Amino acid sequence: MLRFILMRLGKAAVILIAIMTLNFFLIHAAPGDPAAVMAGEAGAADAKFIAQLREQFGLDKPLLTQLGIYLKGVLQFDLGFSYRQQMPVAQLILDRLPATLLLTMTAFVISLVLGTFAGVLASARVGKWSDTAISSLALLFYATPLYWAALMAVLVFSVYFNWLPGFGYETVGANHTGLARLLDIGRHLILPATTLGLFFMAVYMRMTRASMLEVSQLDFVKTARAKGLKRSIIQRRHIFRNAMLPVVTLAGLQAGQLVGGAVLTETVFAWPGIGRLMFEALAQRDYNLLLGVFFVSAAMVLLFNLITDILYRFVDPRIRVA
Amino acid sequence: MREPVLRIKNLKIALPAGADRDFAVDEVSYDLYPGEILCIVGESGSGKSMSANAAMGLLPDLVRPVAGEILFDGKDILKLTEDEMMDLRGRRIAMIFQEPMSALNPLMRVEDQIAEVFEAHDLLTPRDRRRRAIELLTEVGIPDPEKAARAYPFQLSGGQRQRVMIAMALALEPKILIADEPTTALDVTTQAQILELIRDLQERHGMAVMFITHDFGVVAEIADRVAVMQYGKIVETGTADEVLDHPQHPYTQKLIAAIPKLAAGAAPEEPARKAPILEVEGLNKTYVTGGGLLFSKPRVVHAVNDVSLSLAEGETLGIVGESGSGKSSVGRCLVRLMDPDSGTVKLAGQDMAHLSGEALREARKSIQMIFQDPYASLNPRAKVGRIIAEGPMAHGVPRAEAYSRAVKLLDLVDLDALAIDRYPHEFSGGQRQRIGIARALALEPRVIIADEAVSALDVSIQAQVLDLLAELKDRLNLALIFITHDLRVAAQICDRIAVMQKGRIVEMGPARAIFDNPQNAYTRTLIEAIPGREKELAAAG
Numbered sequence: 001m002l003r004f005i006l007m008r009l010g011k012a013a014v015i016l017i018a019i020m021t022l023n024f025f026l027i028h029a030a031p032g033d034p035a036a037v038m039a040g041e042a043g044a045a046d047a048k049f050i051a052q053l054r055e056q057f058g059l060d061k062p063l064l065t066q067l068g069i070y071l072k073g074v075l076q077f078d079l080g081f082s083y084r085q086q087m088p089v090a091q092l093i094l095d096r097l098p099a100t101l102l103l104t105m106t107a108f109v110i111s112l113v114l115g116t117f118a119g120v121l122a123s124a125r126v127g128k129w130s131d132t133a134i135s136s137l138a139l140l141f142y143a144t145p146l147y148w149a150a151l152m153a154v155l156v157f158s159v160y161f162n163w164l165p166g167f168g169y170e171t172v173g174a175n176h177t178g179l180a181r182l183l184d185i186g187r188h189l190i191l192p193a194t195t196l197g198l199f200f201m202a203v204y205m206r207m208t209r210a211s212m213l214e215v216s217q218l219d220f221v222k223t224a225r226a227k228g229l230k231r232s233i234i235q236r237r238h239i240f241r242n243a244m245l246p247v248v249t250l251a252g253l254q255a256g257q258l259v260g261g262a263v264l265t266e267t268v269f270a271w272p273g274i275g276r277l278m279f280e281a282l283a284q285r286d287y288n289l290l291l292g293v294f295f296v297s298a299a300m301v302l303l304f305n306l307i308t309d310i311l312y313r314f315v316d317p318r319i320r321v322a
Numbered sequence: 323m324r325e326p327v328l329r330i331k332n333l334k335i336a337l338p339a340g341a342d343r344d345f346a347v348d349e350v351s352y353d354l355y356p357g358e359i360l361c362i363v364g365e366s367g368s369g370k371s372m373s374a375n376a377a378m379g380l381l382p383d384l385v386r387p388v389a390g391e392i393l394f395d396g397k398d399i400l401k402l403t404e405d406e407m408m409d410l411r412g413r414r415i416a417m418i419f420q421e422p423m424s425a426l427n428p429l430m431r432v433e434d435q436i437a438e439v440f441e442a443h444d445l446l447t448p449r450d451r452r453r454r455a456i457e458l459l460t461e462v463g464i465p466d467p468e469k470a471a472r473a474y475p476f477q478l479s480g481g482q483r484q485r486v487m488i489a490m491a492l493a494l495e496p497k498i499l500i501a502d503e504p505t506t507a508l509d510v511t512t513q514a515q516i517l518e519l520i521r522d523l524q525e526r527h528g529m530a531v532m533f534i535t536h537d538f539g540v541v542a543e544i545a546d547r548v549a550v551m552q553y554g555k556i557v558e559t560g561t562a563d564e565v566l567d568h569p570q571h572p573y574t575q576k577l578i579a580a581i582p583k584l585a586a587g588a589a590p591e592e593p594a595r596k597a598p599i600l601e602v603e604g605l606n607k608t609y610v611t612g613g614g615l616l617f618s619k620p621r622v623v624h625a626v627n628d629v630s631l632s633l634a635e636g637e638t639l640g641i642v643g644e645s646g647s648g649k650s651s652v653g654r655c656l657v658r659l660m661d662p663d664s665g666t667v668k669l670a671g672q673d674m675a676h677l678s679g680e681a682l683r684e685a686r687k688s689i690q691m692i693f694q695d696p697y698a699s700l701n702p703r704a705k706v707g708r709i710i711a712e713g714p715m716a717h718g719v720p721r722a723e724a725y726s727r728a729v730k731l732l733d734l735v736d737l738d739a740l741a742i743d744r745y746p747h748e749f750s751g752g753q754r755q756r757i758g759i760a761r762a763l764a765l766e767p768r769v770i771i772a773d774e775a776v777s778a779l780d781v782s783i784q785a786q787v788l789d790l791l792a793e794l795k796d797r798l799n800l801a802l803i804f805i806t807h808d809l810r811v812a813a814q815i816c817d818r819i820a821v822m823q824k825g826r827i828v829e830m831g832p833a834r835a836i837f838d839n840p841q842n843a844y845t846r847t848l849i850e851a852i853p854g855r856e857k858e859l860a861a862a863g
Binding site (some may be wrong): 153220222224225226230231237241242316317 | 412
């Protein structure tokens with residue numbers, strides 16, 4: 001097992017460097033650079049000033065040299081310096097990462113648990129009106145534009161009923177500490193996490209439902225019935241466990257994308273996460289920051305793929321033993 | 323006479339509206355006596371499994387019994403509640419199925435799956451259940467039962483999995499064992515072992531066995547009594563000897579006549595062979611699995627190991643072997659659906675194995691393949707005309723000409739010209755296989771490779787397709803390589819036979835010589851395992 005993980009980590013490192021190289025060239029292929037943007041904003045777009053900025057940022061060196069410097073930094077866990085924000089990139093990202101992870105992981109758990117539960121429920125009532133109702137509801141959440149649903153959630157639960165805070169990560173100026181702070185953050189979390197979670201729920205619901213129905217047709221389910229087992233045991237032990245395999249795969253793919261996937265939600269709810277950081281960096285051609293965000297999201301995808309594969313070895317003996 | 327343990331009376335099982343007939347089982351009556359093996363025989367769609375499934379309460383959702391009764395222990399099973407049914411299943415009546423690959427839960431250890439039988443009926447403590455599981459595995463003859471108990475199904479072979487299924491079925495000493503095509507998916511040598519095991523256990527435990535099969539060879543091996551089904555009705559019942567030796571009903575007669583006879587086949591003396599059209603020399607193919615981008619260790623399987631053979635014009639060469647013997651890999655290498663690692667494949671003097679690009683495309687016309695699964699091998703979204711005309715059109719034949727030839731080809735394989743505008747799903751399995759043959763012939767090949775081309779077909783349809791192939795071969799002067807696991811089929815149509823085991827040809831020669839006087843030990847094992855062979859020899863001798 002340890003050998004497997006080490007091997008996978010080795011592969012992940014290689015892939016990560018390849019991704020970073022590709023990202024580096026892609027970003028530099030886009031027109032404009034941070035020096036031009038900054039000079040433009042300063043109202044002094046004269047060539048000398050821009051050249052001076054370029055030299056300061058190291059943008060005057062050949063592209064390959066720049067790449068070399070950057071990758072060397074990455075290998076030493078140094079993601080560079082954001083000249084826009086006048087802060088190390090790693091610092092900027094680390095400041096924002098917890099908020100994003102909190103939001104997306106909560107949404108992930110909500111969508112996975114609710115989706116799986118709804119899927120099992122629908123499959124047990126296949127063809128009946130409750131199956132149709134569950135499927136339609138899930139589809140409704142999925143079809144509703146995320147930002148619109150988010151705005152409506154704010155309007156209804158925050159503005160109209162005033163039950164929950166509608167924006168931010170915690171109450172500004174309240175200076176809560178300890179448990180009070182956690183509760184405060186939790187209250188802020190409910191609306192964005194639920195909105196995001198319900199959106200993704202449909203995918204899990206449909207996958208679980210289809211998978212349950214498919215597995216229930218398999219021969220070993222008939223074998224289980226021929227043993228005289230109760231339906232509830234057959235459902236749980238034989239159908240559900242097998243039906244979860246594709247859902248685990250899907251969850252692994254989705255979990256990795258969560259870091260970059262909450263931009264809209266973070267924007268509507270003014271959630272201080274990575275998504276917004278990335279959006280700002282893009283607008284300002286903040287190369288180092290942008291590359292840093294890409295690095296973190298790529299690393300997340302690889303990490304969750306690894307976790308999925310490890311998890312798979314626990315749920316599926318064919319992969320563990322073979 | 324003794325009291326029957328199970329009595330089925332005037333059973334009628336309705337099919338959902340829109341099926342090809344109203345009743346899957348129509349007014350069927352039969353008795354099962356203690357200590358006997360009753361074979362229910364029929365082709366696909368005859369309803370042979372239905373009454374057995376009804377006795378287990380395991381009919382598919384849309385199919386339901388509408389009349390008649392199934393009497394067991396003085397009660398009508400059809401009137402039992404689901405709770406009473408659950409008590410019956412596994413404890414009084416047990417069942418084993420066709421596909422040992424899929425009949426076990428892939429995520430559970432073997433011992434847990436056996437222990438579940440006791441658990442379902444609240445018997446024994448968890449520890450005793452495990453102990454019994456190992457005892458049962460020992461009884462069904464699994465090597466190293468302790469290890470097998472801890473194994474997952476995928477770690478066992480098909481035959482071993484079927485033994486596990488049998489162990490599960492035996493666990494609670496049921497009065498009746500229902501075996502639904504339990505050996506159909508197995509290799510012939512494994513099949514012989516499992517049949518012997520079922521026979522043996524039946525005698526030892528005094529169970530009644532209801533054995534459902536399509537294979538009269540298997541019937542000859544195992545049956546005490548036989549019931550033959552057609553279109554949901556029983557057309558004939560009797561003792562095994564009566565039915566096999568003196569079938570009364572025309573359908574039974576037709577079925578038995580359609581079984582390929584071992585004594586058939588080519589003339590005893592080998593006719594002078596014509597010039598070879600296909601010469602294969604030192605063919606090798608290894609599969610490498612596992613082993614990713616970096617680090618990990620790959621697994622190597624030598625699927626084709628130094629295979630050499632030659633095929634004369636107008637000759638039929640059979641390549642026989644069990645699953646995993648490499649026989650299909652050879653076929654795929656010959657038509658270059660797979661690239662061999664080394665060796666030469668000379669087709670009319672030209673080495674196919676190392677051609678590429680345009681030259682390969684051109685050479686491919688001369689060697690075509692017919693596949694096993696008539697359902698999966700035709701594109702479901704393409705009309706039959708396109709399926710047949712596509713090949714010639716790809717080789718530059720104008721569309722109109724290709725389609726008019728397709729019509730002629732359909733006529734050649736005894737299908738109506740109207741078929742050209744239909745989709746594959748509108749045809750039966752046998753008809754689809756004819757379409758597959760027409761498709762292969764469209765390019766006017768000189769060699770046809772038929773990979774298990776009749777294995778998926780019922781025996782009466784199989785006979786028709788074999789006749790068609792033989793006729794076309796003569797008419798079009800084709801050479802045929804016939805890849806099959808079924809030695810009866812090989813005996814019937816092959817001039818020469820190559821026996822493969824573990825990637826190698828272990829014996830090759832004229833068909834008669836192989837069957838009458840096999841030299842290789844493995845060949846002998848294969849031939850002895852052919853179901854119904856002893857009976858046939860006794861009848862002939």
